[in-house]
Amino acid sequence: MESTKCLIIGSGPAGFTAAIYASRANLNPILYEGQQSGGQLITTTVVENFPGYPQGVGGYDMMEDMRAQAQRFGADIRMGSITSVDFSSRPYAVTIDDGSTIQAETIIIATGASAKYLGLEDEKKYAGRGVSACATCDGFFFRKKTVAVVGGGDTACEEANYLASLCEKVYLIVRKGYLRASEIMQKRVLENPKIEVLFKHNTEGLYGEPKLQGAHLVKNLGEAGEQRYDLAIDGFFLAIGHKPNSDLFKPAVETDAEGYIKTDGPTPCTNVPGVFAAGDVADPRYRQAICAAASGCKAAMEAERFLNR
Numbered sequence: 001m002e003s004t005k006c007l008i009i010g011s012g013p014a015g016f017t018a019a020i021y022a023s024r025a026n027l028n029p030i031l032y033e034g035q036q037s038g039g040q041l042i043t044t045t046v047v048e049n050f051p052g053y054p055q056g057v058g059g060y061d062m063m064e065d066m067r068a069q070a071q072r073f074g075a076d077i078r079m080g081s082i083t084s085v086d087f088s089s090r091p092y093a094v095t096i097d098d099g100s101t102i103q104a105e106t107i108i109i110a111t112g113a114s115a116k117y118l119g120l121e122d123e124k125k126y127a128g129r130g131v132s133a134c135a136t137c138d139g140f141f142f143r144k145k146t147v148a149v150v151g152g153g154d155t156a157c158e159e160a161n162y163l164a165s166l167c168e169k170v171y172l173i174v175r176k177g178y179l180r181a182s183e184i185m186q187k188r189v190l191e192n193p194k195i196e197v198l199f200k201h202n203t204e205g206l207y208g209e210p211k212l213q214g215a216h217l218v219k220n221l222g223e224a225g226e227q228r229y230d231l232a233i234d235g236f237f238l239a240i241g242h243k244p245n246s247d248l249f250k251p252a253v254e255t256d257a258e259g260y261i262k263t264d265g266p267t268p269c270t271n272v273p274g275v276f277a278a279g280d281v282a283d284p285r286y287r288q289a290i291c292a293a294a295s296g297c298k299a300a301m302e303a304e305r306f307l308n309r
């Protein structure tokens with residue numbers, strides 16, 4: 001059976017940064033990329049807040065650079081996903097989706113988080129036929145059309161602005177009476193003539209045959225003046241936050257109620273010795289690329305210390 005000193009699971013900023021540090025520390029890490037190589041950033045247009053890029057950088061380009069940097073120091077980066085883990089004895093055993101198993105002395109979990117859906121049956125019905133959780137991936141299909149984005153955070157505002165550059169009209173469906181996004185993102189949305197913000201709106205269902213043609217909305221739900229109406233749209237984009245990708249590691253690795261992996265204070269150490277968590281899978285608070293990269297660095301340094309002990 002193949003064995004490694006350090007197995008890294010995930011290929012976002014946390015995973016690749018861990019791979020850079022672990023390679024430079026001669027841990028000869030193996031990194032499995034998971035289903036979405038490059039993580040969430042490959043679905044972002046421009047990253048404007050990662051230090052070192054005064055003009056911003058494309059999310060895809062940044063991840064390609066991180067991968068190349070890790071490979072330069074010898075990281076073994078592989079396509080494939082982990083299907084199960086056995087943390088009952090050391091070295092730990094990890095099964096890959098091709099059926100093979102690897103033994104690892106240390107493991108860095110950097111599996112990130114995935115987009116949340118509202119939980120409507122119609123979201124499944126229209127998946128790939130009008131419903132999407134990634135404007136950058138699918139916006140192109142809605143050029144000159146009318147779309148709606150659900151959410152009031154930075155992601156929703158970013159997606160609404162991006163879609164406004166392609167579409168005829170963009171509705172932003174916000175369940176509260178205000179946006180949660182940062183001031184600058186709010187300003188961009190509110191000043192964009194193509195975007196109309198629908199405050200205090202919820203979505204109850206979607207309709208159309210065979211493709212999406214609209215959404216059943218309710219305004220002022222549960223309040224005086226509650227009003228139901230249909231909004232004609234061609235695309236429905238979810239931007240309501242993310243769920244940490246930690247299910248595979250439960251219950252051996254402790255998580256909080258939302259599924260974020262618990263770490264020991266400011267360290268990436270989990271409750272399992274030699275298993276570390278980095279990036280969004282363990283970060284309910286900041287969820288930024290720069291924070292993910294920093295925690296990937298910490299995880300690799302802790303892995304090295306663990307192996308030297």
Ligand code: NDP
Nearest residue numbers: 118151152153154155156158175176180239240241286287
């Ligand atoms: P957030 O958790 O910040 O926002 C989620 C939004 O979705 C909120 O407006 C929330 O409403 C709404 N929402 C959640 N559940 C539902 C539901 N069931 N129905 C309707 N609306 C719902 O997530 P984001 O993905 O926007 O951002 C995550 C983190 O990433 C944040 O820290 C953000 O700052 C950061 N980020 C930064 C960017 C940048 O700086 N360029 C870009 C993108 C993200 P409510 O307010 O009512 O809870």
